[in-house]
Amino acid sequence: MPTLAERLGYGPEERLLILNCDDLGFCHAANEAVYEALRRGIATSASLMVPCPWAAEAAARYDGDDVGVHLTLTSEWELYRWAPLTASASLVDEQGRFPRTSEAVWAQASIEDVRRELQAQIDQALAWGIDVSHIDAHMGTVQVRPEYFEVYLDLAAANRLPMRLSGAETEGALGFSFRDRAANQGVTFPDHFIYVPGVGSREVLRQLLPRLRPGVTEAYLHPALDTPELRAAAPDWERRVDDHRLLVEDEELRRWLEDQGVRCIGFRELRAHMRAS
């Protein structure tokens, strides 16, 4: 059976990289930075957090960019909060906002409310005119538990969208064969995934990109501009600012990709393949 790279029209040894920006729409500083990373920098994809306060502004600035939906069930910051699109009591904490952790979501959410909310997030992005390229999972909430993964996979299949998946190495730890299940449903996903603990991708990329395997790899970053808003919202703001630097201003990553002949692609190529299959 041909590899994904071959099915996309590349050679079997080609190394293809999706450089995705998570958390578009999260705050104003993220919107500024993500569009800079896509348009002036080397990012090739981004993921919109539809329920966030600044999602509508991100959508208003959309200009055909490679943007997917960052399926969101948490509002993790202590001092800056957002709420579901659907008025679902099982999806909110005592402040009427999404819970702050995946564990809190799993403890209280109705799986049918989850399904309805996440489809509403995709529908809202489409209604805003975004040509949704893929879906992925904010904080992994819908990736790592089997009953949530079923919803995630159903949404990918029903909306005919490629999805982010954790690497094959984590299937044992999670205890179910999510990659096989996605493949069996005809859903396209990258071959490899570069996991970053927390936020701030520079060191992980520096270590792992030189060992990039043939095929399609997804790496993700969280670019944001250094503003008073960002500093007050996100305790990890410095690493977000560094991700922006890495994608836009820095020569290190750009030069390395050129030297190594790594080709950067977006999720849209995967979507075109999936929809043609």
Place this chain on the structure above:
Amino acid sequence: MPTLAERLGYGPEERLLILNCDDLGFCHAANEAVYEALRRGIATSASLMVPCPWAAEAAARYDGDDVGVHLTLTSEWELYRWAPLTASASLVDEQGRFPRTSEAVWAQASIEDVRRELQAQIDQALAWGIDVSHIDAHMGTVQVRPEYFEVYLDLAAANRLPMRLSGAETEGALGFSFRDRAANQGVTFPDHFIYVPGVGSREVLRQLLPRLRPGVTEAYLHPALDTPELRAAAPDWERRVDDHRLLVEDEELRRWLEDQGVRCIGFRELRAHMRAS
């Protein structure tokens, strides 16, 4: 019967002014500016928009300031949005956010959902540790329609909080005697109210403060710092920045108040009087 000023312990001819900052919690730039206006400037009161994304940050920075609740049923900006605390379908638009206008609220909201949401906003502020000084009405949504006013008045009476009321001059236009009704319920409210069309209070204050009548007058402003976040959120950002200047940096208003012997007070004096009555 003694005037409110006399009941507060002042002379019958004394001119007392509440300088209130609306929209605390609306965005990060508002939080910065409102606390500056209260602590370094001449503002004496502020009103927190509890459902807004930055309300929790405003609450975390609270330090005993004279802060009330700006009862909110709208999310008026096109590109920056927020949702109710209560998961109430009648209080949200097709994006799951409060409607953008008071008219849209009136057309769709269940009055019992309104009551529950607004009490939840007061309860949340109290739960955050804010010693709530008063209530007022964002965009006037709960002030200007009789059935909504009943909820507003009930909340003031039940929580034993003073309330902002439009001036006596507007009773004819609104068609019901809201000031008499509040007085009959034992709710305290300022004698006079300086209405500002839209946002940006400098010109109205310049014209009306020199004609301040004896008794308690409330004037309100919308201070915010000039940041990229504010500029992107609020098309009226320049007038908000000017309100901040007027309260913090400017000498004009400060000097005029001193020259005229106007005494600035907060809502807390009204609350103490109301609770002692």
